[in-house]
Amino acid sequence: MLRNTLLYLSNQQRLFNFVRNNRFAKGLASRFVPGETIEEALDVVVGLNGRGITASLDLLGESVHNEDEARAAGREYLTILDRINERRLDANASVKLTAMGLDVDEDLCVEIMHAILGRAREYGAFVRIDMEGSPYTERTLRIFYDRLYPTYGPHVGIVLQSYLYRTDADVRQAIAAQCRVRLCKGAYQEPPDIAYPKKKDVDASYVRNMQVLMRDGNYPGLATHDERMIDAAKRFAHSKGIAAERFEFQMLFGVRRDIQEDLIQAGFRVRVYVPFGTQWYPYLMRRLAERPANLAFMTGSVLREAVRRR
Numbered sequence: 001m002l003r004n005t006l007l008y009l010s011n012q013q014r015l016f017n018f019v020r021n022n023r024f025a026k027g028l029a030s031r032f033v034p035g036e037t038i039e040e041a042l043d044v045v046v047g048l049n050g051r052g053i054t055a056s057l058d059l060l061g062e063s064v065h066n067e068d069e070a071r072a073a074g075r076e077y078l079t080i081l082d083r084i085n086e087r088r089l090d091a092n093a094s095v096k097l098t099a100m101g102l103d104v105d106e107d108l109c110v111e112i113m114h115a116i117l118g119r120a121r122e123y124g125a126f127v128r129i130d131m132e133g134s135p136y137t138e139r140t141l142r143i144f145y146d147r148l149y150p151t152y153g154p155h156v157g158i159v160l161q162s163y164l165y166r167t168d169a170d171v172r173q174a175i176a177a178q179c180r181v182r183l184c185k186g187a188y189q190e191p192p193d194i195a196y197p198k199k200k201d202v203d204a205s206y207v208r209n210m211q212v213l214m215r216d217g218n219y220p221g222l223a224t225h226d227e228r229m230i231d232a233a234k235r236f237a238h239s240k241g242i243a244a245e246r247f248e249f250q251m252l253f254g255v256r257r258d259i260q261e262d263l264i265q266a267g268f269r270v271r272v273y274v275p276f277g278t279q280w281y282p283y284l285m286r287r288l289a290e291r292p293a294n295l296a297f298m299t300g301s302v303l304r305e306a307v308r309r310r
């Protein structure tokens with residue numbers, strides 16, 4: 001119930017306009033979004049790299065409203081790739097197609113992606129296309145397979161979500177193409193005719209698809225904080241003799257740093273997703289929806305800090 005309410009609120013842009021400059025809301029956001037500028041985000045990446053962890057930088061911002069906004073967001077991604085390269089950081093970038101103008105004009109979106117992926121190829125870098133809600137699944141995969149992957153192969157990858165019924169078939173397609181996949185459970189509100197309503201089925205789908213990707217896929221990214229999924233991956237790798245270099249675990253900035261450290265100590269690869277920018281509201285609401293207990297925990301810590309400051 002609370003999850004659905006938070007996911008509903010994540011789409012209410014008017015509410016964001018209202019809380020945008022509110023100190024309390026910004027305090028909550030800072031737990032998951034380490035900064036509004038690229039330099040702040042890069043400093044976080046330096047810290048992660050120092051701990052043996054790689055990163056994926058994400059400029060926050062979803063569906064843009066016109067061509068100018070889409071082109072501006074595209075230019076920001078070129079800067080991200082330039083700065084990663086200049087500072088010699090161990091990081092890649094994650095991008096949402098709606099932020100590159102998918103809802104404005106598909107050809108525009110593809111043109112902007114060509115510029116970004118061309119720059120990534122120049123640097124030998126990698127860009128992951130995030131997966132958004134189900135109205136975008138088919139379009140995102142079609143653009144990826146028909147218009148981007150054939151040209152940029154190892155420099156671009158996709159995300160598949162285990163809560164969708166279609167994902168078993170999508171994993172088979174990805175394996176046939178040998179493209180890089182990030183597997184996550186899925187963060188959007190989806191109807192029961194296209195997504196498993198029960199967590200146990202989402203988890204079973206995650207384990208099933210994770211195993212196929214680990215065995216036959218191309219360097220899958222296992223994006224989860226769920227210790228049961230992580231243990232299942234470790235056990236599967238051990239039983240099938242799959243080396244730790246053949247896959248990576250991925251987690252979100254601000255979530256389960258303890259597990260990140262344990263995995264690194266045990267010799268596994270870990271990448272942390274580092275979102276930054278001013279458009280933090282829908283991202284924050286999705287994180288709260290994943291674990292509503294965060295709301296109470298974070299409210300308490302922001303209030304305590306506010307009291308201390310007085």
Ligand code: FDA
Nearest residue numbers: 130131159184185186187223224225226250251252273290
């Ligand atoms: P689950 O939600 O079952 O949580 C298991 C446990 O993990 C919880 O009990 C808690 O301990 C911990 N946990 C999970 N989320 C937490 C949070 N927010 N705060 C604190 N603890 C938390 N989704 C999508 O639809 N498209 C995408 O492109 C991506 N990309 C992406 C990249 C990366 C690197 C990650 C880690 C995740 C995504 N996601 C995503 C989000 C993903 O789909 C999913 O919503 C979250 O990862 C939560 O699912 P878990 O697998 O962590 O398990």
